[in-house]
Amino acid sequence: MYFSSMLSVVFLGFGNVNRHLCEAFFSSEKIEVLQVYNRTIIELPPSHISINFTNEVQKIKKADVYIIGIADDAISSFSETLPFSDRLVVHTSGSVLMDSISNKNRKGVFYPLQTFSKSRKVNFSEIPICIEAESESDLKILQEMGEIISEKVVEISSEERKKLHLAAVFVNNFVNHLYQISEAILEKDSLPFELLKPLIKETAAKLDTLSPTEAQTGPAKRNDLKTIENHLYLLTEENYKKLYQQLTKSIQNAQREEL
Amino acid sequence: MYFSSMLSVVFLGFGNVNRHLCEAFFSSEKIEVLQVYNRTIIELPPSHISINFTNEVQKIKKADVYIIGIADDAISSFSETLPFSDRLVVHTSGSVLMDSISNKNRKGVFYPLQTFSKSRKVNFSEIPICIEAESESDLKILQEMGEIISEKVVEISSEERKKLHLAAVFVNNFVNHLYQISEAILEKDSLPFELLKPLIKETAAKLDTLSPTEAQTGPAKRNDLKTIENHLYLLTEENYKKLYQQLTKSIQNAQREEL
Numbered sequence: 001m002y003f004s005s006m007l008s009v010v011f012l013g014f015g016n017v018n019r020h021l022c023e024a025f026f027s028s029e030k031i032e033v034l035q036v037y038n039r040t041i042i043e044l045p046p047s048h049i050s051i052n053f054t055n056e057v058q059k060i061k062k063a064d065v066y067i068i069g070i071a072d073d074a075i076s077s078f079s080e081t082l083p084f085s086d087r088l089v090v091h092t093s094g095s096v097l098m099d100s101i102s103n104k105n106r107k108g109v110f111y112p113l114q115t116f117s118k119s120r121k122v123n124f125s126e127i128p129i130c131i132e133a134e135s136e137s138d139l140k141i142l143q144e145m146g147e148i149i150s151e152k153v154v155e156i157s158s159e160e161r162k163k164l165h166l167a168a169v170f171v172n173n174f175v176n177h178l179y180q181i182s183e184a185i186l187e188k189d190s191l192p193f194e195l196l197k198p199l200i201k202e203t204a205a206k207l208d209t210l211s212p213t214e215a216q217t218g219p220a221k222r223n224d225l226k227t228i229e230n231h232l233y234l235l236t237e238e239n240y241k242k243l244y245q246q247l248t249k250s251i252q253n254a255q256r257e258e259l
Numbered sequence: 260m261y262f263s264s265m266l267s268v269v270f271l272g273f274g275n276v277n278r279h280l281c282e283a284f285f286s287s288e289k290i291e292v293l294q295v296y297n298r299t300i301i302e303l304p305p306s307h308i309s310i311n312f313t314n315e316v317q318k319i320k321k322a323d324v325y326i327i328g329i330a331d332d333a334i335s336s337f338s339e340t341l342p343f344s345d346r347l348v349v350h351t352s353g354s355v356l357m358d359s360i361s362n363k364n365r366k367g368v369f370y371p372l373q374t375f376s377k378s379r380k381v382n383f384s385e386i387p388i389c390i391e392a393e394s395e396s397d398l399k400i401l402q403e404m405g406e407i408i409s410e411k412v413v414e415i416s417s418e419e420r421k422k423l424h425l426a427a428v429f430v431n432n433f434v435n436h437l438y439q440i441s442e443a444i445l446e447k448d449s450l451p452f453e454l455l456k457p458l459i460k461e462t463a464a465k466l467d468t469l470s471p472t473e474a475q476t477g478p479a480k481r482n483d484l485k486t487i488e489n490h491l492y493l494l495t496e497e498n499y500k501k502l503y504q505q506l507t508k509s510i511q512n513a514q515r516e517e518l
Contacts, residue, residue: 073485095478095486114458115476120468128454154454163448164455166490167441171455172462173477174506175434180471180513182426189422195387195413196423196430197466199373203431204463207456209379212439217374218432219354226332227354231425239509246505247433250498254439 007145008032010063012078014042016116017092018069022048024124024149031148035061057081065145067092067110068101076100088138094165097158098132108133108142111161112150115172124149130156130164181240213258220251266404267291269322271337273301275375276351277328281307283383283408290407294320298329316340324404326351326369327360335359347397353424356417357391367392367401370420371409374431383408389415389423440499472517479510 009025011018014036025031026048035052036044037060044051054060060082068075068091075091079102082089089101090108101107109132116122129146131153133139139155146153156164179200183193206215219227228248235241268284270277273295284290285307294311295303296319303310313319319341327334327350334350338361341348348360349367360366368391375381388405390412392398398414405412415423438459442452465474478486487507494500 072483095489113454115461115465117465117469117474120465126457128457130454152454156450160448160450162489162493163444164450166493167444167450167455168458169477169490169503170437170441170444171459173475173479173510174503175437175459175462176465176471176474176476177479177506177510177513178429178434178437179466180475181509182429183471184513185422185426185429189419191415191419191423191426193470195372195389195411196426198385198387199427200430200434200463200466202374203434204459206374206376206379206435207438207459210376211452212435212442215376215435216432216439217435218428220432220436224331230354230421231428234421234425239512243505243509244428244433246502247436250440250502251432251436253498254436254443 006030006032007065007141008034008063009065009067009145010035010037010061012037012060012066012068012082013070014038014044015069016118017112018067019045019118020116020122020124021067021069021092021112021149022051024122026051028148031145034063058083060084062087064088065090065108065110065141066105072096076102079105088133088141090133090142094130094161094168098134099158106134106138108138109156109158109161110142110146111156113164113168125151128152128154130154130161132156132158132161181243185235185240213254216251216254218251220248221255223252265289265291266324266400267293267322268324268326268404269294269296269320271296271319271325271327271341272329273297273303274328275377276371277326278377279375279381279383280326280328280351280371280408281310283381285310287407290404293322317342319343321346323347324349324367324369324400325364331355335361338364347392347400349392349401353389353420353427357393358417365393365397367397368415368417368420369401369405370415372423372427384410387411387413389413389420391415391417391420440502444494444499472513475510475513477510479507480514482511 011022026033033051037054041055066089072093075096085104087105089105090110094111098107098109111130113128127150129150131142143153186193270281285292292310296313300314325348331352334355344363346364348364349369353370357366357368370389372387386409388409390401402412445452
């Protein structure tokens, strides 16, 4: 172990990411959750009642690591308001540069690459934790902190993290929107979205054994013009029609590059 | 049971769907797989060696149900070449009308709503089997046949099936293509696609507890223009840029409709 005594953390902000991180760290014996700060007064979950809470930056305690979990565009200015210096302050965002954090403290990033909802339990052990720091010693602290909850801690630069976040938008936000569109298509005919769930799960699970290129099937890949035409006829909404055409074209482009 | 003796089936064509159906039926004691027909000579899997094989339509045996599993646009003409009449002939396609099958036989559809790959095991019990037939008695045969392998057998008309298939293209083919794009984005920077897999799985698993509309997150939904702009700057390929813009616009449209 790099740090001889127990590592102590303070959470700054208590949105979905910090809430789940706090829960994971709180149940570990290798880390001490000293405090939660939040701009507005909030109630901690009943199981976390023993954790100190404050809504005043002046009362933030001394800790080994501060984890900022607030809106992306507030990270920089908030970090300026912290009333201490030369401590390790990290944020948890996929799309914000490490350098956005104020220079008066040591900077870092602790980005769990996952989607978090208030209502869903998270098993951190398989979630990649992408870390970044200015010094080797801070990187080591973040590495050890990550390994407390996850089996996959990787060093990722700010530039790489941008690309990861962009790719994550495709497989999470955009994919979820396609689920939403398919639900809307079925709803029009009172068909239950439930029917598609085994297909949705298998489409994701296939990646265990096949690359996305190997897994690609369907009318666009087969260049099955009759089915494509039928589908475009069935899509009455202009926006969905455009998306269908664009995605079909993109599949066929990718297909040509393969040949 | 509607049929007193064991139901017998013959598979016509041996692509992915029929291959998996054959395996599932073959391991059941409630159904007899009489024969596999295929236009070209193929080898059946070693475990299926006891099943009769033919590549001559004239030698197709008498059975209770014939299951056509061939290319969509070949179903109609192939069904005309069958040298028998008044028997129950079904196809397994999501996008072909029941009436495409030749009039000389009793028509039906037995459509398992799932994506099949040669290399992946399938657990049929959770896969919806969408059935259609011209008569109540044939529908009942397909219902019982479906229940041998699946807990979810539903009657779906040809018109409804078209919509289901269209929705399936969105959640399967199009979603998989988004996986492919994100892999391409990461590959450019030698970042491993592995890192995204927990996110991909959770995005699908979320639907167990949230609707797609409830599950939607991300820069498009938040109207986070700065991140959107950064992402468009990072996307050097024109085709991906267009898709990003179109999907972002579509998420924002859906968002407005919610309000």
